[in-house]
Amino acid sequence: MDFNDSTEEATFRQEARDWLKANEPTEAELEGLDGIEAAKLWQKRKYDAGWACIRWPKEHGGRGASAIEQVIFGQEESKFDTPEGLFTIGHGMCAPTMMAWATEEQNKRYLPKLASGEEIWCQMFSETAGGSDLAALRTRAEKDGDDWIINGQKIWTSGAHYSDYGVIVLRTDPTAPKHQGLTYFFIDMKSPGIETKPIKQISGGANFNEVYFTDVRVPDAHRLGAVGQGWQVAITTLMNERASIGGGGGGVNFKSVFKLAQTVNIDDEPAIKDKSVRRRLADWYIQESGLKFTGYRSMTALSRGEIPGPENSIGKLVGAPKQQDMASFALDLLESSGAIWDPELSQEAGMFQATYMASPGIRIAGGTDEIMANIIAERVLGMPQDIRVDKGIPFNEIPTSNS
């Protein structure tokens, strides 16, 4: 047992590191660019040199690299301060769905531009009436010649306002049972009749949108899978969502709360000397360490060319509540000043307050804590699904919140 790369992995890591070092965007290059322009510049540079979406086949704009090489490149890239995040959904969720379900011509047209960052993609599944119960979505698509006409509303769509394309699940047969009346498409986000409205969150940010569809036309050729097969196609996307959305990335972690506990006092002594503070810190340390080494176990499986076990499915369920609890604890340590959220006045430029306010969203996005626990129980432990009272009933006869 060791943490070392194999010889090939070490060579690859060095190659990646050298390239990143030589090509990382300079401050001068990024000056005056907004977040989207900066991310596009970096993505294009990676693409031109063969370092974009490296796990994808070469003909789709990738490098044909192995899963472990993708992990290694990600590790190395994360050490640099490069503009990122913009393409997570397109690369991590939309592209695998296209590869599995689109025609070869479509993949040749769309995937290279997705890899190069020229085109941004979003994902439109959730609706006001269908969150955890995703298949309860109601946005309609009706056949009209070679087109479908879309009417309805999607919600919680990240990046809808700057996306060029999006994948979407629509109800094409309201008289069929819930899961059977769905069909999956990809659509041009610049189509007439699409209107996006940002949603202001409790954190103050607006990372998500409502997307309204009024008589929006999508060609039948943009359908992925058969009519009525949308749920199966959506599963492809969702299986990849877990791989794309981690435990929240930045923000509060053990290191920052430990440092804070060394800085602030309880009863005129550093808080870190307080036994109850120490015990809570210990618990968070073992969670963080447990997640880290669970990741190492999965990485080892990839390195051996095997499929990782189900261990990684715990990541979001552990990571998201941990961040919330740690941020809450940090604010308590700050006593009355914990209430101040101001980059000039707050510790760590307000990072503890920002995490406190953002963490409720992380426990919900990409599968709530409760859904993640269901997934572990059903897919990992093999327990049966809950009994569904809407099973087999035509969708338009299922009771809803408003009826």
Add this chain to the structure above:
Amino acid sequence: MNFEFSEEQNLLREQAGGFLGDHCSTKVVRKILDGEESYDQELWAKVVEMGWTATVIPEEFDGLGLSYLELSVIAEELGRAFAPLPFSSSVYLATEALIAAGSNGQKEEWLPKLAAGSAIGCFAVGEGTGQATPKSLTTSADGNGVSGSKIPVADGDIADFVVVIAACASGDGASAYLVDLNQASVSREKVNTIDPSRSHAKLDFSSASAELLGNEGEGWALLQKIYDRAAVLFAWEQVGGAEAALEMAKEYAMGRFAFGRPIATYQAIKHKLANMYVKNTLAKSNCYYGAWALSTDAAELPIAAATARVAAIQAYYFASKENIQTHGGMGFTWEFDCQFPYRRSKLLSVNIGSEATWQEKLIKAIEEDQAA
């Protein structure tokens, strides 16, 4: 990245699990729980025959000279089977103490016997209620030998020798002593515990003849060193037990019907079991870290050991209590097996320092690492 057991080690796990499945069913554990025997001698003889007690003992002392990764694998399976054996006392504690601090003569005398299972060692620190510290120790040694009482000592009633942590004659220090238990100046008495499938005793020493183990006054430092090593192996036993508890709960939930359907379909039960899986997985991955640190003599062993230990204590306690809860009233009966993980989880958690002790050790180790 090679953060996984080797094929041979995984094969060893399978063999050990298969062997214990055949020879250490819960019927065997129950026999010790209900009977007068302190441990299952027949099972012990088989375990010895397979060389498990000799795993990490160097070949020059008739051991197998294998690594702590092999021992971790065995520990996990012993834990999964709730094995009623003096394995942790003899292998994780007494053997480790001799390897760490024994003189060549002491090693030559005891290690071959420990490897061959002809001697069983045990380890004595606590002296009754509360946490033992160098200041709290009343058992002490002078020119005439060791005097005082130790309670509870795991396997103290059946062991051949004990490693005693005793106060130095003067000052606040402690020293470790090797005491042969087959002598008139030691008396032993079995004590009742929450887990009668593992025997415990009170040992009384009245000027018992003893040999210093390691240097005078360095007993407490030695104890910390041994505990760091034993903690990893205890943690593997705990993880094995926690996984067995989850398995038990799952099997019951799938077959038990209430309100016309298996209780495994209810989210209250599914989320309970999912949480067991989460805690078990965190503990297991931390145990990997501990096993790596132990097998490579890494400088971060104190952090890795405490991390594995705290996570394993929490996981096993949670899984064992929620397993009973999943079973409902039947889980509370003597007839059902839910009692085994529930008893063993708490026993293993207080045996070598409790959760709070190890949480403190963890933060202290992180502080020391940061200062270094």
